[in-house]
Amino acid sequence: MAIWVIYFIIGSIGGFSTGLLGIGGGVIMIPMLTQFGQISIRSAVTVSLLFVIVSSFSGLQIHLKMRNIDISTGIWLCTSSIVGALLGVMIAPIFSDYHLKVLFSGIVLIAAVMLIINIPESCIDAPDYKLKKIIAVIIGFIKGIFTGMLGIGAGFILVPSMICLMKVPVRKAIGTSLLVTLISGIFAVIGKIALHEVLSVEMYWILFGAIPCSFLGGWLTGKIEPKLLKMFLFVLLVSIFFVNTFNNI
Secondary structure (H helix, E strand, O other): OOHHHHHHHHHHHHHHHHHHHOOOOHHHHHHHHHHOOOOOHHHHHHHHHHHHHHHHHHHHHHHHHOOOOOHHHHHHHHHHHHHHHHHHHHHHHHOOHHHHHHHHHHHHHHHHHHHHHOOOOOOOOOOOHHHHHHHHHHHHHHHHHHHHHHOOOOHHHHHHHHHHHOOOOHHHHHHHHHHHHHHHHHHHHHHHHHOOOOOOHHHHHHHHHHHHHHHHHHHHHOOOOHHHHHHHHHHHHHHHHHHHHHHHO
């Protein structure tokens, strides 16, 4: 199969998951690019960052129309995620490919556990405004570091964190996650450009698949029950963890 076809399929799958679940798509992109695209994780990170920007922007349009954005929370998350993203880009070269893959698997597993623990809607009491800002700054900073290091939107951590720790409704958490992912992804790409990391022409086929499918995923979000969305995200994360771990043994 032609390599551009493989990239197109990978982009379509990642774009759909971005719009549907607000997870940025990178968490799916990285394993598929290294496994089926036959490229190193460092190259996959650069590809994924560009994908994250385009697909998050596309999916965000639907959520803006449905008013699925928590503006005040998003501002604090975006501000700290920018700082984290630039820091992540700078420290990524310190780690080997193997350690980056191990880190990726660990993050996916933690996110899955956070999500399943939150299935009963009473994880903790809703925080007051001041505490909510502090939580947002911490979560945004950590999310930004993972975006810069691993090329992932890290919405798969951001969405469960907003639902569980900040009591943001599921659909608003998904829409806000896309906004934060877009902003931090842009700054991470700026950092990559500063390091002179570029993509091959064929890899841009990922975007042709991602854009229409992210719109489709965003549209379907409003048609699916929130509990079903959370359960689907949990199953997806666990599957990615086992596949990625198995490939590293």
